[in-house]
Amino acid sequence: MDPKSKEQFVHSVFESIAPKYDMMNDLISFRRHKAWRKFTMQKMEMPQGATAIDICCGTCDWTISMAEASGSGEIVGLDFSANMLDIGQHKVDNRSMNQQIKLVQGNAMALPFEDNCFDYATIGFALRNVPDLVQVLKEMERVVKPGGQVVCLELSKPSWQPFKSIYYFYFQKVMPLIGKVIAKRYDQYKWLPESLVNFPDINRLAQIYREIGLRHVQAYPFMGGIAALHIGTKGSDRP
Numbered sequence: 001m002d003p004k005s006k007e008q009f010v011h012s013v014f015e016s017i018a019p020k021y022d023m024m025n026d027l028i029s030f031r032r033h034k035a036w037r038k039f040t041m042q043k044m045e046m047p048q049g050a051t052a053i054d055i056c057c058g059t060c061d062w063t064i065s066m067a068e069a070s071g072s073g074e075i076v077g078l079d080f081s082a083n084m085l086d087i088g089q090h091k092v093d094n095r096s097m098n099q100q101i102k103l104v105q106g107n108a109m110a111l112p113f114e115d116n117c118f119d120y121a122t123i124g125f126a127l128r129n130v131p132d133l134v135q136v137l138k139e140m141e142r143v144v145k146p147g148g149q150v151v152c153l154e155l156s157k158p159s160w161q162p163f164k165s166i167y168y169f170y171f172q173k174v175m176p177l178i179g180k181v182i183a184k185r186y187d188q189y190k191w192l193p194e195s196l197v198n199f200p201d202i203n204r205l206a207q208i209y210r211e212i213g214l215r216h217v218q219a220y221p222f223m224g225g226i227a228a229l230h231i232g233t234k235g236s237d238r239p
């Protein structure tokens with residue numbers, strides 16, 4: 001699929017599955033994504049007042065966690081799906097966090113922000129979905145301040161057998177069927193395993209972090225490598 005078609009297809013997927021997104025996430029990951037998100041927040045060690053942009057924020061769970069951790073810092077959530085953002089906005093409204101969290105409809109490939117303006121740039125379960133992951137990581141690096149962090153939580157590729165075969169059977173065969181039966185969306189959930197095929201494994205993604213100039217790169221595998229957290233710091237000797 002060429003980059004433009006991929007972007008349009010991904011947009012249509014999330015517009016379509018938005019109402020069931022949170023429920024399906026819990027179901028297909030056996031709620032493990034919540035533990036991975038909690039671990040990620042611990043590793044980020046977000047200080048009071050820190051600012052952040054949550055790219056591809058979707059229904060805003062990570063955006064809200066960062067606002068809670070930061071206390072008073074402004075947190076921006078950016079996504080190109082209006083339907084995902086609508087659900088996120090309801091959560092923000094219900095928590096009376098409108099002063100602290102601003103949601104923006106935009107494209108991760110070209111962030112509508114100046115250089116060096118956030119302490120953190122995060123992307124959760126979305127780097128697989130963008131047309132050019134290096135471009136998105138460069139954009140994240142651009143908008144964080146020197147000393148700020150670029151944080152990616154994403155599905156990854158388990159390498160040890162027999163777990164790998166069992167997992168891929170579940171991921172490629174069973175999970176799209178769960179999507180078909182519960183969310184009534186087969187093609188959209190078949191896309192999930194397809195989106196991982198060309199995605200870099202944990203070591204290669206860490207290398208890409210270094211290649212774009214991020215430092216102190218940390219990579220943590222989750223549950224036998226089915227997901228991974230990457231954190232890199234922007235150097236402070238840049239203009």
Ligand SMILES: C[S@@+](CC[C@H](N)C(=O)[O-])C[C@H]1O[C@@H](n2cnc3c(N)ncnc32)[C@H](O)[C@@H]1O
Nearest residue numbers: 014056057058079080081084107108124125126
């Ligand atoms: C799997 S969801 C992840 C949502 C959220 N980050 C989370 O952790 O649950 C992927 C999100 O990325 C968004 N997305 C994908 N490609 C995008 C792009 N190029 N620009 C902006 N948003 C994009 C989708 O609309 C969707 O909301």
